[in-house]
Amino acid sequence: DTGVSQDPRHKITKRGQNVTFRCDPISEHNRLYWYRQTLGQGPEFLTYFQNEAQLEKSRLLSDRFSAERPKGSFSTLEIQRTEQGDSAMYLCASSPGDSEAFFGQGTRLTVV
Amino acid sequence: AQSVAQPEDQVNVAEGNPLTVKCTYSVSGNPYLFWYVQYPNRGLQFLLKYITGDNLVKGSYGFEAEFNKSQTSFHLKKPSALVSDSALYFCAVRTYGNNRLAFGKGNQVVVIP
Numbered sequence: 001d002t003g004v005s006q007d008p009r010h011k012i013t014k015r016g017q018n019v020t021f022r023c024d025p026i027s028e029h030n031r032l033y034w035y036r037q038t039l040g041q042g043p044e045f046l047t048y049f050q051n052e053a054q055l056e057k058s059r060l061l062s063d064r065f066s067a068e069r070p071k072g073s074f075s076t077l078e079i080q081r082t083e084q085g086d087s088a089m090y091l092c093a094s095s096p097g098d099s100e101a102f103f104g105q106g107t108r109l110t111v112v
Numbered sequence: 113a114q115s116v117a118q119p120e121d122q123v124n125v126a127e128g129n130p131l132t133v134k135c136t137y138s139v140s141g142n143p144y145l146f147w148y149v150q151y152p153n154r155g156l157q158f159l160l161k162y163i164t165g166d167n168l169v170k171g172s173y174g175f176e177a178e179f180n181k182s183q184t185s186f187h188l189k190k191p192s193a194l195v196s197d198s199a200l201y202f203c204a205v206r207t208y209g210n211n212r213l214a215f216g217k218g219n220q221v222v223v224i225p
Contacts, residue, residue: 031211033213040217040218056211056212058212091155091156098208100158100161101158106155108153
């Protein structure tokens with residue numbers, strides 16, 4: 001499968017714990033995006049990388065959230081001290097330049 | 113600011129009938145418009161896009177969309193709906209050089225056999 005891959009698909013964690021999600025974009029896609037989707041809503045932009053550089057962050061990305069793309073390939077999204085309001089589907093997408101984005105299947109986070 | 117409105121929460125259509133899912137947008141500048149489809153517990157699948165050129169855009173699975181600048185709309189259409197088209201459909205917009213896609217709330221499409 002050469003699509004965008006996300007791991008894990010599901011994560012249940014206790015409030016206050018840290019979690020980390022991984023995204024492997026389509027190879028040769030230099031742009032990588034993270035979005036968050038809550039029930040009944042469309043995805044909301046979190047952050048954007050071009051190669052290894054994080055060029056844009058949403059105000060939704062509080063200081064408990066950090067994203068990296070160390071070698072311009074895979075990316076990680078970490079949430080520290082999780083809160084119940086962090087429960088959502090976290091979607092990763094990639095694109096080959098200024099073109100349409102291709103999404104992964106997402107990581108569903110449940111904070112209990 | 114950029115935004116999308118999808119006015120109907122759910123669209124019900126009989127199998128074989130035409131399907132239309134409505135989308136209106138608001139941006140400063142020329143829009144890049146997209147339609148995505150989401151099946152249960154899955155990510156978003158790209159259907160089609162409008163960047164420039166012909167106002168009628170054809171995409172995957174027999175879907176098409178018409179860009180109307182004066183009405184700031186980008187409605188998704190399919191001449192003959194299939195039961196397998198039942199899913200959640202999202203319209204999204206951005207502008208050139210803007211890396212943030214703004215999504216609508218989505219429309220649940222139910223195709224009745």
